[in-house]
Amino acid sequence: MELCIFNKIEDDLCIKGILEKDNVIVLRNIIEFSETEGVTSSAIKEYVATRLANDDNILSRLAQAGKFIGDDLYRLAKFDIEQIYRKLFSTQIKYAPSGNPIGFSNGYVASIRAITESKSAQELLDLLIEHYRKFGSGILAKYNAFRYDGELIGVSNTDDITFDSLVGIEYQKQVLIDNTKAFVSGKAANNVLLFGDRGTGKSSSVKALLNMFCDDGLRIIEMPKHCIKDIPSLSKVLAESPNKYIIFLDDLTFESHETEYRALKVAMEGQLQANPTNVLIYATSNRRHLIRENWSDREGGEIHVNDQMQETLSLSERFGISLVFSAPNQKEYLNIVSEMLKKHNIQMNADIEKEAVVWQMNYGGRSARCAKQFVTSYIAK
Numbered sequence: 001m002e003l004c005i006f007n008k009i010e011d012d013l014c015i016k017g018i019l020e021k022d023n024v025i026v027l028r029n030i031i032e033f034s035e036t037e038g039v040t041s042s043a044i045k046e047y048v049a050t051r052l053a054n055d056d057n058i059l060s061r062l063a064q065a066g067k068f069i070g071d072d073l074y075r076l077a078k079f080d081i082e083q084i085y086r087k088l089f090s091t092q093i094k095y096a097p098s099g100n101p102i103g104f105s106n107g108y109v110a111s112i113r114a115i116t117e118s119k120s121a122q123e124l125l126d127l128l129i130e131h132y133r134k135f136g137s138g139i140l141a142k143y144n145a146f147r148y149d150g151e152l153i154g155v156s157n158t159d160d161i162t163f164d165s166l167v168g169i170e171y172q173k174q175v176l177i178d179n180t181k182a183f184v185s186g187k188a189a190n191n192v193l194l195f196g197d198r199g200t201g202k203s204s205s206v207k208a209l210l211n212m213f214c215d216d217g218l219r220i221i222e223m224p225k226h227c228i229k230d231i232p233s234l235s236k237v238l239a240e241s242p243n244k245y246i247i248f249l250d251d252l253t254f255e256s257h258e259t260e261y262r263a264l265k266v267a268m269e270g271q272l273q274a275n276p277t278n279v280l281i282y283a284t285s286n287r288r289h290l291i292r293e294n295w296s297d298r299e300g301g302e303i304h305v306n307d308q309m310q311e312t313l314s315l316s317e318r319f320g321i322s323l324v325f326s327a328p329n330q331k332e333y334l335n336i337v338s339e340m341l342k343k344h345n346i347q348m349n350a351d352i353e354k355e356a357v358v359w360q361m362n363y364g365g366r367s368a369r370c371a372k373q374f375v376t377s378y379i380a381k
Contacts, residue, residue: 063132085121103156190320199369200325231267239276
């Protein structure tokens, strides 16, 4: 083939095997692909469709960044796709995958199915461009959630928690939903700090946002503290994607000697280059000001104390929204237990109340987490 835009796929071992009619090489690759990524029984067509959908080329980069595709570029891409459709899509090997979960997003899977079933080269090209514009390409197109530890790793099994299961934090939920809804709608939105007592639903609230808005293009990237310095470079990559990204910093606290908090300040508001409009930072912490403060920090004269206080406050103030999550009192705790039990068709009574109170005295105090653990134990009896 003489490809100008999609030329990288010619280096693929399986595609070489298809062109050279090396059935052993083709079968080896098709079986591996179908069992790990396959969603149809049209093995070869789906393999080629997936490689095209995830190809890094000038067409895919322009399309996923929402940029204009000129007539000449489109014509050259069509010339490539006509060759690919004629030489690769005509080859048939039926292999039905075993059907194990693959963990890709529903939207990505539906798009790959549609591309695989293209009835012409023209339809194939148009569906590929639509795929790039909606999902992007590569790993960012495949998953709803990611971990970042020097590189992006797709998370195939995400927590299915929803806001319906989070009781007693109605105000916090609504603020989070409103801010995130504005974000995925392309409107201005704020970075968010969720702080307060342990076990009160901070992390669960962020996870619930993914389940609420993933079909609207929301993606979450969980990042450990030691990788905060990579936020600017990662944001530059994400800026070219059509999706909206929340970088999730969970249980974030800095010791006074740690320097990562300065990197976070710069990443949020401190660069000459404007932050991308499709990236926000949501962080959870047990501390309002994120940085541990000692009494010794207040020593050394008024100027020193004021400088230290300004340094401590300047990070938390970069979050446009700060939400406090407080431990419930006993009445609120029992109400949380009651609401959780209702989801299992169990009505609260005096005996259950007594058991719930004893549980929280023995297991970590009153919190939504403690209530959930009690309910889990109770219904398991």
